[in-house]
Amino acid sequence: MTRKRKSRSASAAIEARVESLQMQVKAEVRKRPGVYRMISPEGEILYVGKAKDLRTRLLGYFRAAFPAEKSARIIREAGEVQWDYHPSEFAALIEELRLIKKFRPRLNVMMKRDARHFAFIRITPGAAPKFMVVRGAGNDDHGTYFGPFHGAWQLEEALRELNDVLGLRDCRLDQPMHFSDQQELPVGPTRTPGCIRFEIGKCLGPCVSGVSQRQYKARFKVARDFLEGRQDSPLNTLREAMEESSDRMEFERAAQLRDKMQRLESLREQFDRLRFAVESLSFVYTVPGHGGEDRSYVIRRGRIRAELPAPQSVDEHSTLASRAAEIFSPSELKSTTVPAHEVDELMLLSSWFRKFPAELERTVAAAEYPRMRTA
Numbered sequence: 001m002t003r004k005r006k007s008r009s010a011s012a013a014i015e016a017r018v019e020s021l022q023m024q025v026k027a028e029v030r031k032r033p034g035v036y037r038m039i040s041p042e043g044e045i046l047y048v049g050k051a052k053d054l055r056t057r058l059l060g061y062f063r064a065a066f067p068a069e070k071s072a073r074i075i076r077e078a079g080e081v082q083w084d085y086h087p088s089e090f091a092a093l094i095e096e097l098r099l100i101k102k103f104r105p106r107l108n109v110m111m112k113r114d115a116r117h118f119a120f121i122r123i124t125p126g127a128a129p130k131f132m133v134v135r136g137a138g139n140d141d142h143g144t145y146f147g148p149f150h151g152a153w154q155l156e157e158a159l160r161e162l163n164d165v166l167g168l169r170d171c172r173l174d175q176p177m178h179f180s181d182q183q184e185l186p187v188g189p190t191r192t193p194g195c196i197r198f199e200i201g202k203c204l205g206p207c208v209s210g211v212s213q214r215q216y217k218a219r220f221k222v223a224r225d226f227l228e229g230r231q232d233s234p235l236n237t238l239r240e241a242m243e244e245s246s247d248r249m250e251f252e253r254a255a256q257l258r259d260k261m262q263r264l265e266s267l268r269e270q271f272d273r274l275r276f277a278v279e280s281l282s283f284v285y286t287v288p289g290h291g292g293e294d295r296s297y298v299i300r301r302g303r304i305r306a307e308l309p310a311p312q313s314v315d316e317h318s319t320l321a322s323r324a325a326e327i328f329s330p331s332e333l334k335s336t337t338v339p340a341h342e343v344d345e346l347m348l349l350s351s352w353f354r355k356f357p358a359e360l361e362r363t364v365a366a367a368e369y370p371r372m373r374t375a
């Protein structure tokens, strides 16, 4: 068979498959919220999506006008469509996220842009931690992230100032470290000569025995505490240096220090705003469901900690109230750090309530719920 004929018959096979999927969707899918999965003929989960009205969404796949459209590309690769109904669009959204995280479907990953638009500050693990600006929260389940933030470039600039003022490292992750309290190995390691940052006093020099591990970690903690709004010493150091420069009539130097302070202040403001956003996402959210399948979600700091059928009876109310009390009572540090595996959920919830602010009327604040429902 010639190449042209082969490609014509492959395309005819795809058309036939798409047509049969369309007939199946028309015959079987109902107008209800739910999650769907596009499966390849080889059984690979290609794409996971959600819809408030599954039938309309799935039929939309067959109306794509151009083969390059996202929906046309997905349906032409699919050999099968599977779907599950969920009580509400919100429930479907949460399930969609869980499935995407579990299966990482190829076409979701390729087409997903959202998280990549944001920048995060990652704290690297290890003896000499450092801050790194990354796009998206990645898949590093062991990392600790601050964010999301807009503007990776400004973040980098501000972190550079913070590193300089506190003497923190900003070198490659695989840079060998050699702390002053570190035992020499039987065959001594070749020490890396200090880089320029150590020479000019902008890094404590954990790579050249310039500092003990404990001192470096203590200094790193100062940086974290500053970002979390618990202390101001980096700003105070810069302010004092600026005033001294000013007294010495070194106005150019004083202006540079003022700019550095402003970058740090603006970084701190971003953290304050983020902390407020995270803290304000703590409540019980009750969502009306299809056919009376209402659900209550206990949300703390932007993460769903429990999901229960919305209570109808006094007993059910008190079950939810005690669950909410359990979840809200342990004091959690008012921190801006989010474990990597929870970043997506936090972003999803904050964008849900931003998009549908009226939904906040269905929420009961963390502090009020147990009292209100057991009264």
Ligand code: SF4
Pocket: 168, 169, 170, 171, 172, 175, 194, 195, 196, 197, 198, 203, 204, 205, 206, 207, 208
């Ligand atoms: S002095 Fe050493 S630890 Fe500090 S930034 Fe330079 S290479 Fe990294």
